[in-house]
Amino acid sequence: MAALAAAPSTMSTISIPRGLPRSLKLVKLRSVINFASFSSVRVIHYPISCTELTPWESSPVKRAPTDDSNYEFLNKTSNIFETLSSDSTAETPITNTAGFTDANNQPLLQLQFLKWPMWLLGPALLLGTGMVPTLWLPISSIFLGPNIASLLSLIGLDCIFNIGATLFLLMADSCARPKNTAQTCNSKPPFSYQFWNMVANVTGFIIPLIMLFGSQKGFVQPQMPFIPFAVLLGPYLLLLSVQILTEMLTWHWQSPVWLVTPVVYESYRVLQLMRGLKLGAELSAPAWIVHTVRGLVCWWILILGVQLMRVAWFAGFTTRARQKMSSASTDGLYSLSSKNY
Numbered sequence: 001m002a003a004l005a006a007a008p009s010t011m012s013t014i015s016i017p018r019g020l021p022r023s024l025k026l027v028k029l030r031s032v033i034n035f036a037s038f039s040s041v042r043v044i045h046y047p048i049s050c051t052e053l054t055p056w057e058s059s060p061v062k063r064a065p066t067d068d069s070n071y072e073f074l075n076k077t078s079n080i081f082e083t084l085s086s087d088s089t090a091e092t093p094i095t096n097t098a099g100f101t102d103a104n105n106q107p108l109l110q111l112q113f114l115k116w117p118m119w120l121l122g123p124a125l126l127l128g129t130g131m132v133p134t135l136w137l138p139i140s141s142i143f144l145g146p147n148i149a150s151l152l153s154l155i156g157l158d159c160i161f162n163i164g165a166t167l168f169l170l171m172a173d174s175c176a177r178p179k180n181t182a183q184t185c186n187s188k189p190p191f192s193y194q195f196w197n198m199v200a201n202v203t204g205f206i207i208p209l210i211m212l213f214g215s216q217k218g219f220v221q222p223q224m225p226f227i228p229f230a231v232l233l234g235p236y237l238l239l240l241s242v243q244i245l246t247e248m249l250t251w252h253w254q255s256p257v258w259l260v261t262p263v264v265y266e267s268y269r270v271l272q273l274m275r276g277l278k279l280g281a282e283l284s285a286p287a288w289i290v291h292t293v294r295g296l297v298c299w300w301i302l303i304l305g306v307q308l309m310r311v312a313w314f315a316g317f318t319t320r321a322r323q324k325m326s327s328a329s330t331d332g333l334y335s336l337s338s339k340n341y
Contacts, residue, residue: 115174115175118171118174119175121171122168122171123168125164125167125168125171126165126168126264128164129164129165130161130268130271131271133160133161134157134268134271134272134275135271137157139275139278139279139282142154142157143231143279143282146225146228147227151227151230151231154231154235155234155235155238157235158235158238158239158272161268162239165265165268166246168264169250169255169257169260172256172260173255173256173257177256186254187254187255187258188251188254189251189258189259193310194251197262198244200306201240201244201247203299204296204299204300204303205237205240205241207292207296207299208233208236208296211288211289211292212226212229215229215289220288224285224286224289228283228285231279231283232279232280232283232285232289232293233276233293235272236269236272236273236276236296239265239268239272240265240269242265243261243262243265243266246261246265247261247262259310259311259314260311262307263304263307263308263311266300266304266307267304269300270297270301270304273293273296273297273300274297276293277293277294277297280293
């Protein structure tokens with residue numbers, strides 16, 4: 001490099017007179033250049049020992065692979081914006097999904113239209129089978145005396161209510177199910193609820209039997225025959241057994257109506273026991289059986305109040321759970337958006 005830098009100093013200025021002919025000028029110029037380049041300039045070849053690239057030099061170019069079968073990037077059109085736009089192959093799954101969703105929504109809408117009348121039909125059926133016969137049907141047309149016919153008439157009246165209550169629970173279960181039939185709705189009550197509910201039912205079932213056993217053994221005076229006792233409390237014991245069986249089935253099937261079932265039966269039980277108080281006056285029942293029926297009325301009103309408080313607690317628990325889910329989803333979306341930005 002020093003020799004190259006010193007080369008211009010050894011070379012003399014070339015001046016060609018204008019008067020010479022063109023051929024002589026070319027001969028003279030060639031001889032001077034050959035003389036200057038070969039006599040004064042010495043080219044020294046230095047070996048290159050640097051293996052690292054400087055920061056301003058670009059990386060060496062690598063050859064693309066020769067097999068182009070797996071490299072088909074943006075080779076459909078010459079316009080890059082046409083290639084990046086949504087093609088027919090990308091739009092096909094979306095179109096099919098939209099059509100599939102519409103096809104699934106049609107039966108769901110039809111099913112939803114069928115559910116709307118149940119909101120009025122279910123309570124109306126429960127009112128017609130439970131309250132109307134008990135409140136408007138005269139007792140004299142049902143009760144014919146302390147005999148088997150009166151017992152069967154009262155049991156038949158309670159069976160009408162049981163049919164209406166069963167249909168009401170089925171409609172409530174259908175309305176409580178999710179709109180999408182593909183989703184499962186399994187609602188299992190907690191064990192504490194099952195335990196205390198069974199304790200309340202068994203207590204209401206054992207108390208009349210204890211009184212009947214004491215009357216038959218002579219521990220409670222005056223004694224009461226079995227048929228009048230069955231007329232007063234036989235339908236009560238039978239319907240209570242049906243309630244226990246229904247609750248156990250709702251727990252086993254994990255139906256959403258497990259919280260409503262005791263409220264339906266216990267509301268009717270209060271009317272059933274009030275009817276027993278009226279029949280006790282016609283039967284001239286002893287005082288102890290009348291006080292027993294009054295105690296059962298108070299007991300089931302207390303249990304009904306507890307059940308209603310459980311409904312209020314479950315509504316508040318569901319609201320809190322929804323708020324936690326919404327806040328968690330909001331926090332997740334906020335964190336995701338903050339990460340993206």
